[in-house]
Amino acid sequence: MTKVDRRILKTREAINKAFIELLAEKSFDHITINEIAERANINRGTLYLHFTDKYDLMDKAIESNLKTFTGSCVVKKGEQGANDMANSLLPIFEHFEQNYLFYSTMLDNRGNQCFREHLLQVVIKGTNESLGEGINHELNKEITVQYMAAAFVGIVEWWLKNEMPLSPLEMARHMCVLIQKNL
Template sequence: MGTGIKTDRRILRTREAINRAFLELFAEKELEQITINEIAERANVNRGTVYLHYTDKYDLLNRCIEEHLGTMFLSCNMTRTPDGDVGLIREMKPVFRYFEQNFLFFSAMLANQRTTIFRERLLEIVSANVIHKLETKKSVPEEMDKQLIAHFMASAFVGTVEWWIQNRMPHTPEEMAQQVRRLFEGNTIL
């Protein structure tokens, strides 16, 4: 039984090393320029080990994005509050703290001009959360398109996060959370 735990920890450490190496390279250059050999060398593993965990660099990118977005929303208390509110809008501090703690990942994803996959997925997730909130609200005027409202709010949030990260986080996560929350609360629809 102890061997299983050691194996799991080694696998996790190896994946973390591969992910970190990939993100460091991704922050330095375009995805097309990164090779599996460079990732393996920087992670201090052999090329076969990278392929043992990922089919190619695109699989590594996709799984890295999925893991971070999934972890972000789970760890940021994305549960619904008793009044039906969605955690992302109500509790911004954990979201911005997660961005700060994972600066390497988010700065690499948002700085790389050719990779829109991450931004699109983040927009989808935030938009889905806003749509859910709008569906629980009775104050949304019938003539307003909920999809349009959700996209507007999600774009504002993602754009703000992009600005914050690309400017090397000039405000603390708490300050960002407070200001973004006030902007969202100022929206009469939400």
Template sequence: MDRRIRKTQKAIIGAFVELLAEKDFKDITINEVADRADVSRGTIYLHYMDKFDLLDKCIDYYFKKLFESCMRLDGTSLLLSKPLLVRTFEYLEQHESIYKTLLVNKGIPAFRSYMMDEILSNLGELVDVSGVKPDMNKEVAIQFVASAIVGVLEWWIIHATPIPAMDIAEQLWSLLERIQVMPHLL
């Protein structure tokens, strides 16, 4: 993709997130985004169909950035591990204002759902490889662990990262080990 296009899209998404921090999604207009990004309304429509498309692309953009930060250092699969949790929390700590905006804005519950879906998908693959305890239902285990991870991430971001990234990752990992839902992984 052309550098100018990337730069324009980044300015538009940045302006959009700034506006999301100030007001509900439903109250934001394309004109406001254009003014804030210092582009024309037509430029926005060259890149996005409407503000809902802009929201979808914004969520996708920031989720990909989060996902990339969580990848193993060698760029391979995203397995549940303590280093992955630490990297995730450190990245979120560095970019707290953006992710807090995406999680708390009343008009965009989609970011939490997107995060939950990705974690469910990755946990599903992980459980298929390693299995669960014989007396445990696979789907219940996956839902439980995913809900716990997303819930802790969401609480931590919404409450302005009250615990250092390393400490919250350690505590979450310790809880996951204690519950022994997936003994081969934890």
């Protein structure tokens, strides 16, 4: 794997930061490439070296954040105890906290209308994989996974919309209790 030049990384970070800040201020449809470039303190041509258009920028921002999110979702097999589960959920909530502006904007109406569904599908996949056969056998696994994933996304939405009134650790502990009651 080749190493990416730091200048390229810094430019991409500046573009993404500018884009998310603008998205927090107004709807996607009203954001222009010129505004993004100006906010990122680069010229328009430089932005086009990295992204085809603002739709490509949006897609890559979503892809990048969801990839980082899934990387924080590593739940080790065999982690059954409350502390183990809370410890595995903590990095997830820390990820949301560190990327608050992105997720709060994307889950708001100013973001991509399909983002919530993208996030939900990622959580469904992860929930399905992490639960394995660890659910109550009297329950239908697919229904349980759908329920838990939708509840998780709903709780994350609430937490972000209310400007994170609880710490990531408190959120992880609450989620742990809720998950264990449903297994």
